[in-house]
Amino acid sequence: MDRAANPPEHHMITKAAEFSNRYITQGAADWERQKGLPPEGIRPAAEAGLCGMLLAEDLGGKGLTKTAMARVMEELSKADMAYAFVMIVHNNLMNAIADNGTAEQKARYLPTMLSGDCLGAFLLTESQGGSDAANVTTTARRENGGWIIDGHKVWVSNAATAGLLSVYAQTDAGLGWRGIACFLVEADCQGVIREAPYAMMGAHAMGVGGFRFENCRVGDDAVLLPPGAGFKGAMAGIDLARANVAAMCCGIMANSLEVALAYCAERRLFGQRVADFQGLQWQLADVATDLHGARLMAASALAAIDAGEGAAIPAAHAKKFATQAAEKGVAACMQAMGANGYKHEYPLARHLACARMANYIDGTTEIQNVVISRDLLRPFV
Numbered sequence: 018m019d020r021a022a023n024p025p026e027h028h029m030i031t032k033a034a035e036f037s038n039r040y041i042t043q044g045a046a047d048w049e050r051q052k053g054l055p056p057e058g059i060r061p062a063a064e065a066g067l068c069g070m071l072l073a074e075d076l077g078g079k080g081l082t083k084t085a086m087a088r089v090m091e092e093l094s095k096a097d098m099a100y101a102f103v104m105i106v107h108n109n110l111m112n113a114i115a116d117n118g119t120a121e122q123k124a125r126y127l128p129t130m131l132s133g134d135c136l137g138a139f140l141l142t143e144s145q146g147g148s149d150a151a152n153v154t155t156t157a158r159r160e161n162g163g164w165i166i167d168g169h170k171v172w173v174s175n176a177a178t179a180g181l182l183s184v185y186a187q188t189d190a191g192l193g194w195r196g197i198a199c200f201l202v203e204a205d206c207q208g209v210i211r212e213a214p215y216a217m218m219g220a221h222a223m224g225v226g227g228f229r230f231e232n233c234r235v236g237d238d239a240v241l242l243p244p245g246a247g248f249k250g251a252m253a254g255i256d257l258a259r260a261n262v263a264a265m266c267c268g269i270m271a272n273s274l275e276v277a278l279a280y281c282a283e284r285r286l287f288g289q290r291v292a293d294f295q296g297l298q299w300q301l302a303d304v305a306t307d308l309h310g311a312r313l314m315a316a317s318a319l320a321a322i323d324a325g326e327g328a329a330i331p332a333a334h335a336k337k338f339a340t341q342a343a344e345k346g347v348a349a350c351m352q353a354m355g356a357n358g359y360k361h362e363y364p365l366a367r368h369l370a371c372a373r374m375a376n377y378i379d380g381t382t383e384i385q386n387v388v389i390s391r392d393l394l395r396p397f398v
């Protein structure tokens with residue numbers, strides 16, 4: 018992405034780098050071993066001013082552009098992309114409430130989300146739908162002036178400890194995507210069942226899991242996006258999420274490259290530094306080129322989003338390229354370090370697991386190809 022930043026944005030990026038070095042880098046390996054975040058969750062990040070980055074200052078936020086927030090997420094991802102993803106989900110939900118919520122919803126939820134006492138989660142994906150985001154079978158039906166929600170959501174980031182859930186549910190199956198609404202549901206509401214977090218290859222700080230809803234009753238005051246606006250809101254949020262995934266992949270590539278270069282400059286084999294072997298130099302040069310390209314693509318998508326322009330295509334390009342480049346690039350950096358790159362004393366194994374995870378979240382690589390190819394073929398329909 019564009020490396021320039023205005024003073025307030027530069028200050029936030031600096032704070033994110035300091036927080037990463039002081040807190041995330043020190044804890045990330047333990048979080049993987051413990052399969053989740055510590056009890057204090059994201060409160061340390063909130064104390065560092067990393068909650069509410071997109072909110073206006075009169076709501077307690079920082080008023081950053083989406084491009085600036087992505088820069089912050091890239092910095093956090095240099096230490097642990099899983100933790101950065103926790104923060105992007107949380108910040109994006111706060112922004113959705115600020116943009117679409119009622120005065121009562123803002124007053125009720127934003128203060129505790131700003132303090133880190135309440136973590137937000139986005140609940141769209143279902144087991145029968147997977148990447149088919151419009152295939153929502155969780156239902157919300159009218160009853161006694163409110164709504165009753167029933168269904169099952171899967172692959173929910175922040176599920177392990179989230180206190181506020183943005184739940185996408187179908188209010189009228191006959192309307193298709195136009196019947197989907199979004200509800201703000203508190204995780205301790207009766208009828209909400211939190212499932213055990215998934216055991217995964219890595220990225221356990223994300224606390225990925227599922228929720229079941231069984232006769233969960235909420236009032237009209239729980240509606241964040243009404244039928245007709247729910248699915249559009251989810252898709253607009255996904256464009257931003259895809260651009261941020263690309264930015265976060267830049268973070269893990271940048272750190273992997275930094276670690277590999279430092280290691281190879283110190284390591285000596287056959288009477289010379291490993292870094293002096295031309296084959297290895299070119300291998301790492303390819304990683305640097307892919308990193309540069311991924312940053313430019315992420316910047317293009319985020320600039321379109323900040324300008325209010327259509328961003329589905331640039332976001333799809335950015336996520337597709339950056340996730341593939343990150344997985345290949347981290348593996349190349351590990352290979353440059355030999356077997357030592359495989360050890361947990363270095364962050365590369367953790368980065369590789371996150372790079373693999375990035376290929377699935379917010380739409381698989383194959384879904385990005387669907388989005389891109391549909392746009393290519395539009396003139397021929």
